[in-house]
Amino acid sequence: MLPLNGIPTPEDIAAVMPTEERLSKGPVAITECFQNIPCDPCYHSCKRGAIKAFTDINERPQIDFDKCNGCGSCMSRCPGLAIFVVDATYSDSEALVKIPYEFLPLPRVNQIVTAVNRAGEELGNAKVVKVQNTKAQDKTALVWLAVPKNLMMESRHFLVKEVR
Amino acid sequence: MIHTEIAIVGGGPAGLAAAIKAARLGAGVVLIDRNDYLGGQLIKQTHRFFGSKQQRASERGIDIARELSDEVMANEKIVVMAEATVLGYYEDGVLAVEQQGKITTIKPQRLIVATGGAEKSLLFPNNDLPGVYGAGAVQTLVNVFGVKPGNRVLMVGAGNIGVIVSYQLLQAGVEVAGIIEAGPKIGAYWVHAAKVVRAGVPIFTRHTIKCAHGEREVTGATIVQLDDNWQQIPGTERLIDADVICLSVGLTPLTEILWQAGCKMTFVPELGGNVPLRSEGLETSVPGIYVAGDVAGIEEASAAMMEGALAGLNSASSLGYTGPDLNEDRANVLEQLEALRSGHVGEKIRKGLAQAAL
Known part of the structure; x- marks a missing residue:
């Protein structure tokens, strides 16, 4: 449970998940933001209006999954690094997970890293497909990982295998 | 002796915001900080801040420090005394300041104490x-x-x-x-x-x-x-x-100057310890002495910046300075502070502030 150990429960996750049908249509953002805190940059970051306007700054973000195209521009604006993009249509066997990442060195494209879950437990290999690190992202890189489809809702971070 | 309209003790988020707002209204400000840089604890905050767009949410503390201190340094109304430590506040309203081994006295018409907190x-x-x-x-x-x-x-x-x-x-x-x-x-x-x-x-x-x-x-x-x-x-x-x-077991307000000045203080655990009683406009029980930021109660940097803005506006307007947007500006800051503190995570702060109202 989040307040006890920092790990969201399956029920927490289920409550913010897009439907299977939406996932089958392509990339979509998932806001793993489970606490009402005074914060709203995600709303201001979305150019498609896919994040519902906040009437109170303490509200949690609500995504209109039909408007969201999974571009990920909200991901690098979230101070909590709590937004992920999942693309279940990446290939027959693999899904794409975009992860906000603020560690150095950044991984290289095609590098094999170890995907980890929300508890920090290792899940297995994942391949880096793309690393986005533009000036607008201001040092919060987005790393695109290809993971087996059954791990797309588990993979939320990764470990770079080499020691620095 | 240096005479100034407003002296601000502490160049962290609250003090910087206060200096900017007061100087924009036209007041002369002396900003005193013991470090050789401005920004206080902001300069160590490499993470993105929470809050709203107006409170620079999603910006990193270190970048906010740079922006605020650049604005302060560029403002001719603000004199910055760096590497300067306030040693005491005397009955006649004089601050004694030590800077590079030399003691200077400052007599301000208004004083904003934005000294922050200390670790427990x-x-x-x-x-x-x-x-x-x-x-x-x-x-x-x-x-x-x-x-x-x-x-x-x-x-x-x-x-x-x-x-x-x-x-x-x-x-x-x-x-x-x-x-x-x-x-x-x-x-x-x-x-x-x-x-x-x-x-x-x-x-x-x-x-x-x-x-x-x-x-x-x-x-x-x-x-x-x-x-x-x-x-x-x-x-x-x-x-x-x-x-x-x-x-990392909490902070407590750094209130020595307020005690010396005879401000009425009260112990509020929700705010981190002894804090000054203050009006909604952040004036203490001693007329002309204002507080902003962690010295008034331990909170987030976003709240400190808003409190600094409020104390800056109010101290300058009490000296007769005004501007076309003064009332709107003040209402906006108050509204933002209320929003920051309105949610579940602000409950403790609200409870604490209720005990420190003058």
């Missing part, structure tokens, strides 16, 4: 061993000087500071063995907690440090579980290898 410590056997640090010191070493405090850290306290400093240690390539928290719940924003947990740092609530180990320096610690009455549960002791024990 924790009592346990061997807490005087080298390797036991406050979180602020660890953050200074890592983020200001680029020095690793050690190789493996045990963090004590899972509030925002403990969790964020843990994250920054990971970014610096330092291992964090775990974060322990005596309370039943993680005090930090859960998104921060989730971020360090998925990076491999476990958080143990209802745990405290029993003692530190080591002869000449820290080599580890024994941690122990607590029951619901905060009593140690025998048999739950665990040895953690670590060469750093980092204490």
Whole structure:
């Protein structure tokens, strides 16, 4: 449970998940933001209006999954690094997970890293497909990982295998 | 003796915001800070801030510090005294300031105290061993000087500071063995907690440090579980290898100047200790002395900037300065402060502030 150990429960996750049908249509953002805190940059970051306007700054973000195209521009604006993009249509066997990442060195494209879950437990290999690190992202890189489809809702971070 | 309209003690987020607002209305300001840079604790905050767009949410503290101090330095109405420590406030309203071994006296018409807070410590056997640090010191070493405090850290306290400093240690390539928290719940924003947990740092609530180990320096610690009455549960002791024990167990307002000035004070645990009674406009019981930021009650930097803005506007307007947007500006700041404190996480602050109203 989040307040006890920092790990969201399956029920927490289920409550913010897009439907299977939406996932089958392509990339979509998932806001793993489970606490009402005074914060709203995600709303201001979305150019498609896919994040519902906040009437109170303490509200949690609500995504209109039909408007969201999974571009990920909200991901690098979230101070909590709590937004992920999942693309279940990446290939027959693999899904794409975009992860906000603020560690150095950044991984290289095609590098094999170890995907980890929300508890920090290792899940297995994942391949880096793309690393986005533009000036607008201001040092919060987005790393695109290809993971087996059954791990797309588990993979939320990764470990770079080499020691620095 | 230097005569000025407004003196501001402390160049952190509250003091900088106060200086900018007061000077924009036309008031002459002397801003005093003991460091050789402005920004206070902001300069160590490499993470993105929460809050609203107007409070620069999603910007990193270090960038906010740069922007605010650039604006202050560029403003001709503001005189900055750096490496200057306020030593005392006298009955006749004179501040004694030490700067590079020289004492200067300043007589301001209005005084804004924005001195911030100081870290609390924790009592346990061997807490005087080298390797036991406050979180602020660890953050200074890592983020200001680029020095690793050690190789493996045990963090004590899972509030925002403990969790964020843990994250920054990971970014610096330092291992964090775990974060322990005596309370039943993680005090930090859960998104921060989730971020360090998925990076491999476990958080143990209802745990405290029993003692530190080591002869000449820290080599580890024994941690122990607590029951619901905060009593140690025998048999739950665990040895953690670590060469750093980092204490992040809260802050307390730095109120010496206010005591000296005779401001009415009150003890409010929700605000971190003794705080001044203040009006909605942030004036203390001593007319002409205002407070802003952590000295008025421990809160987030976003609230400190808003309080600074409010104290800056009010102190300048009390001197007769005004502007076309003054009332709107003031209402806007008050509204933002209320919004910041309105949610569930603001409950403690609201409860505390209710006890400090003048």
